Amino acid sequence: MSPFLFYDPVCQQPYDTRTLHAQALGGTESTLVRIADALGAWVMQHNRNHDWERYRSPQRISGITHVIVNRDSRALPFVRKYYPAARVYLWLHDRFHPHARRARWLAATAPLLRESAATVVCVSDWQRRGVEATLRSIGLAGVVRTLTIYNPVEDALRPDATVVDPDKLVFFSSPNKGLDFALDAFGELRRVMPQLRLRVGNPGYKAGDAAPHPGVELLGPQPQARMHLEVRSALCTFFPNFVIPETFGLVFAESHALGTPVLTHDCGAAAEIVGDPAQLLPVSTAVRCYEAAAGALPASWRRGPARLAAAAGLFDAYIERIRHWRGGARPQAGPDPRFLLSTVTAQWRALLSA
Numbered sequence: 518m519s520p521f522l523f524y525d526p527v528c529q530q531p532y533d534t535r536t537l538h539a540q541a542l543g544g545t546e547s548t549l550v551r552i553a554d555a556l557g558a559w560v561m562q563h564n565r566n567h568d569w570e571r572y573r574s575p576q577r578i579s580g581i582t583h584v585i586v587n588r589d590s591r592a593l594p595f596v597r598k599y600y601p602a603a604r605v606y607l608w609l610h611d612r613f614h615p616h617a618r619r620a621r622w623l624a625a626t627a628p629l630l631r632e633s634a635a636t637v638v639c640v641s642d643w644q645r646r647g648v649e650a651t652l653r654s655i656g657l658a659g660v661v662r663t664l665t666i667y668n669p670v671e672d673a674l675r676p677d678a679t680v681v682d683p684d685k686l687v688f689f690s691s692p693n694k695g696l697d698f699a700l701d702a703f704g705e706l707r708r709v710m711p712q713l714r715l716r717v718g719n720p721g722y723k724a725g726d727a728a729p730h731p732g733v734e735l736l737g738p739q740p741q742a743r744m745h746l747e748v749r750s751a752l753c754t755f756f757p758n759f760v761i762p763e764t765f766g767l768v769f770a771e772s773h774a775l776g777t778p779v780l781t782h783d784c785g786a787a788a789e790i791v792g793d794p795a796q797l798l799p800v801s802t803a804v805r806c807y808e809a810a811a812g813a814l815p816a817s818w819r820r821g822p823a824r825l826a827a828a829a830g831l832f833d834a835y836i837e838r839i840r841h842w843r844g845g846a847r848p849q850a851g852p853d854p855r856f857l858l859s860t861v862t863a864q865w866r867a868l869l870s871a
Contacts, residue, residue: 518559518580519556519557519558519559519571520580520581520582520583521553521556521557521558521559521581521582521583521585521869522558522559522560522561522578522581522583522584522585522600522603523549523552523553523558523559523560523561523584523585523587523608524560524561524562524563524584524585524586524587524592524595524596525546525549525560525561525562525563525587525588526563526586526587526588526589526591526592526595527563527587527588527589528546528562528563528564528587530564531562531564531565531566531572532546532550532562533550533560533569533570533572534550534554534570534572535569536550537550537551537741538740538742539740540738540740541718541719541720541738541739541740541741542720542740542741543691543720544668544720544765544767544768545587545588545610547741547767548610548668548669548767549587549608551669551671551858552669552861552862552865553571555669555858555862555865556862556865556866556869557571558571559571559572559573559578559581560572560573561573561574561575561576561578562574562575563575563592575595575599576599577599577600581600581603582602582603582604583603583604583606583869584596584600584603584604584605584606585606585607585608585638586605586606586607586608587608587610588608588609588610588611589622590607590622590623590625590626590629590630590635591622591625591626593605593607593626593629593630593633593635594629597629597633604633604636605633605634605635605636606635606636606637606638606868606869607630607635607636607637607638608638609637609638609639609640609644609648610640610764610765611764612644612647612761612762612764612785613644613647613648613650613651614647614650614651615650615651615653615654615655617651619651620651620654620655623651623652623655623657624655627655627656627657630657630660630661631657631660631661634660634661634662635661635662636661636662636663636664636868637652637661637662637663637664638663638664638665638666638868639663639664639665639666639764640665640666640667640668640764640765640786641665641667641764641765641786641789641790642665642786642789643764643785643786643789644665644764644765644785644786645663645664645665648663649663664868666861666864666865666868667765667770667790667855667856667861668765668767668770668856668861669856669857669858669860669861669862670767670770670771670774670852670853670856670857670858671774671858672857672858672859674745674771674774674775674852675774675775675776675851675852676749676775676776676850676851677749677776679749679750680750681750681751681752681847682750682751682752683752683842683843684710684712684713684714684752685713685714685715685716685750685751685752686703686706686713686714686715686716686751686752686753686754686755686839687715687716687717687718687744687747687748687751687753687754687755687777688715688716688717688718688754688755688756689717689718689719689720689739689744689747689748689754689768690719690720690756690758690768691719691720692719693760693761694756694758694760694761694763695756695757695758695759695760695761695808696717697811697812697816697819698757698758698759698760698804698807698808698811699715699755699756699757699758700715700730700733700816700819701811701819701820701822701823701826701832702755702757702832702835703715703730703732703733703755704730704731704820704823704827705823705827705832705835705836706832706835706836706839707731707732708827709836709840710836710839710840710843711732713732713839714732714733714734715730715732715733715734715755716733716734716736716747716751717733717734717735717736718736718737718738718739718743718744718747719736719737719738719739720738741771745771745775748771748772748775748777749775749776749777751777752839752842752843752847753772753777753778753779753780753796753839753842753847754768754769754772754777754778754779754780754781755779755780756768756769756779756780756781757780757781757782757798757835758781758782758784759782759784759800759804759805759808760808760812762784762785762786762787763784763785763786763787763790764785764786765786765790766781766785766786766787766790766791769781769787769790769791770790770853770856772850773791773850773851773852773853774851774852774853774856775850776850776851777850778793778795778796778842778847778848778849778850779791779796779850780796780798780835780838780839780842781796781797781798782797782798782799782800783797783798783799783800784800790853790856792853793848793850795848796848798834798835798838803829803831804831807822807826807831810822811823811826
């Protein structure tokens with residue numbers, strides 16, 4: 518049996534291989550499933566109360582030599598208690614900087630990180646820089662090793678013969694990642710190009726309260742395969758998110774693997790993962806100020822401010838880019854070898870076998 522164990526101490530509900538194929542699942546959870554399944558590794562979840570194949574409730578499993586803790590170092594006492602001889606890895610998916618709440622979590626477990634000579638795995642170089650700054654701030658630089666392993670996309674995801682609908686945009690991410698702003702921008706896009714439609718999917722771990730908008734269809738939580746069908750035929754993945762910077766951005770990597778460009782902001786790891794300036798817009802002071810003011814409003818109250826912002830030209834960059842792409846300049850996109858599941862699995866295997 519595998520000597521590798523992934524431990525998830527923070528998931529909202531248990532998940533496994535069946536979940537990935539049958540229902541909506543967040544990017545972090547789907548990534549863990551893909552890697553663990555490819556490695557044949559055990560998976561343990563803090564809130565799981567029944568076992569299914571390699572997916573287990575908290576317990577001791579004999580023969581475990583490597584434990585990968587997902588997201589939260591505060592689970593290290595559990596790991597050291599049940600697997601005192603195992604090598605420890607902390608797999609971080611969230612944004613870190615020295616003054617963040619997650620930095621305090623790391624600081625609280627600094628003695629265990631030091632004692633176990635833990636290795637921190639980051640999901641992008643952009644995220645890693647923040648993690649390393651945090652480790653320096655708590656005196657762990659040079660003690661805790663850091664490295665980057667990207668999140669994976671299934672090797673089988675490839676462009677196909679699906680016909681692109683130039684009137685269709687898609688947004689598939691958690692609604693707290695700028696959906697309200699995306700809907701404001703889409704409202705102005707549709708005023709200028711009335712034939713446009715936006716289909717919105719949701720991984721299911723955050724409830725959205727978006728108000729109805731003309732041309733917008735809220736699909737709700739959807740399995741990834743269902744959203745992939747929507748993405749294939751879209752002009753682009755419309756993801757003007759700067760509210761919560763992506764530390765990787767599975768939405769970028771999967772869209773490209775399917776042959777669909779993205780329209781997003783140069784924020785977080787977007788430039789690192791997208792790799793095409795034509796698909797990136799700068800984050801202006803104006804959009805930050807607008808969202809700072811409108812973000813506190815209920816979704817149904819944003820239309821008035823959005824109309825004023827549109828009159829001031831706040832959404833002109835999106836209009837220009839979408840018009841350009843609909844006119845024949847749509848960027849080419851395809852799978853990125855850096856993110857193939859086979860590539861990423863090989864990197865994990867090499868790390869855990871060293």
